[in-house]
Amino acid sequence: MLRYAFKRAVLALLVAFTVSLVAFFLLNFATDPAEIIAGEDAEPEVVETIREQYGFNRPLIIQYGSWLAGLARGDWGESYYWRKPVAELVLEHAPVTIQLALMAVFVTLIVAIPLAVMAALRPNSLLDRMALSTAVMAQAVPNFWLGLIFIILFAVTIPIFPVSGDSSFAHFILPSIVLGTSSVPAVMRLTRTGLLEVLSSDYIRTAKSKGYRGFKLLTRHAMRNALLPVVSVLAIQLGHKLGSSVVVESVFALNGLGRLALDSIIGSDIPTVQMLVFVFAMVFVVLIFLSDLLNAWIDPRLRLG
């Protein structure tokens, strides 16, 4: 198990750094940071001075190296746009996004799992068909549009939830429903397929013949195996939620990492965007790492892989 964990951890770190390298080169290829700092219509000499001052005239690979060295020292760089250390910015905005992502995953789970169980217990029933076709439809609804429809509904017609800002728990309810429902189809389909497979296996037949019925059969025998793939998908979805929170945060005016990302992009603030790409990739990689470990812990066969 330790050996397996170590191998996975090395791979995860490697991936996170490759991603940050790619992001660094892509962003620097996309735009010239010296011109952004100098502002529009700046004299060429001014741009040149800034380029030398900030070290933008060095080869990209060396710039990346110094960015990495800073990262190792705990220095995440300075934002040109916000005129603040990037670390401070990220820490300031992180709590909102973390709360949003966690609540969204909770919404996904409480909608997707019961639906999947009910659908799998009666395959091809009316409920099963309805659940599946709702999933197909839900996948075609743009996230931000659903958010706006919620705002129209809940601000005008039935004003129960606040629709803008992040000052209280209630402010997170609508955004997390919008963000959470977007991954219901994937999680539901996967749980349903997994459960159907498990329910037709020999050991369930044995359990049934031993007298297990209904809820107990489901929780004690079937769900365990059916949830294996769901663990991985949930980790992936949680990672994606952090990444796609930018849309929902923008719609509901939450001041989280997504908002910070959007504003930094529009301000062409490479250090912040670069750091956010790295942080999101890192979180994603860590989540996948944890879900791999969790799966290996549940199913020892995986440890050999």
Place this chain on the structure above:
Amino acid sequence: MEKRHEIADHSAASADEVPEELTPRLLMKRRMFRHKGFLLGTGLLFLLVLLAIFAPLIAPFDPFDQVLSRRLLPPVWAEGGGWEHLLGTDHLGRDYLSRLLYGARMSLIIGLGAATVGCVIGVTLGVCAGYFGGRIDQVIGYLLTCQLALPGLLLAMSLVFMIGPSVPVVISVIGLLHWTYYLVVTRAATMQIKQLDYIAAARTLGSSHSQIIIYEILPNLLNQIIVIFTLEIGIAVLAEAALSFLGVGIQPPIPSWGLMIAEGKNAMYYRPWLVILPGIAIFIMVISTNLMGDGLRDVTAPDNRS
């Protein structure tokens, strides 16, 4: 579903004496015309393509024409709406129906373009990984892991906005970030096909690797590639809508559904149609490609549905 199995088994078992109308191709056509989701999706998509192509002929107004005296008119079924502007006008007095029609063009161009870019990258990598295996497979597998860890939307937003938001840039960036699905599927399929006898036969006849890949393997992957291509169109349409909505995709005054929602947002409390209509348009576009893609998968490979 069991019935279909019977038909398929029958045709496989007695391939020599099946009457002409039971060739696999005809069986596929039959399944196609029986698959309701596929028919609905294809029909809707066909309609959307027609509307997009003939937008200049159908649209009652120029989508860029601003008439400031006729701003924010409601659609015909709402109070105060008129027949002249069927779906009303936006905040600059532009005819909403015309803008929606031209928006279909934008969505389709970007969807098709981005799906093509992703297809070229993903299929190339997938076939290489599956065919050559070994080191090459490992490297490509590592690439895939990295791509999955990338925060796609965030990177797409920054790249599009910083390079300069234009249609070709949006297409390339979305395509560049959506190739993993092609890779996973073509890799697995290539690994299976590689084992078949006819590939060994081609090898013995002296075909080179590239000849085998192009003439022997790719034609056999075509069905799967088309299925993914169709589904990826929908994904790209959603991605473009999100980018344009956030202000880092298609820029005004070009009509794009995502952008129209962003523009209508300010007036949405008293003119909700400005937000609702483009959303419905996106929904129809995406659901038609999804239904068509899912249907194609059922029709071409009824045995391995998940």
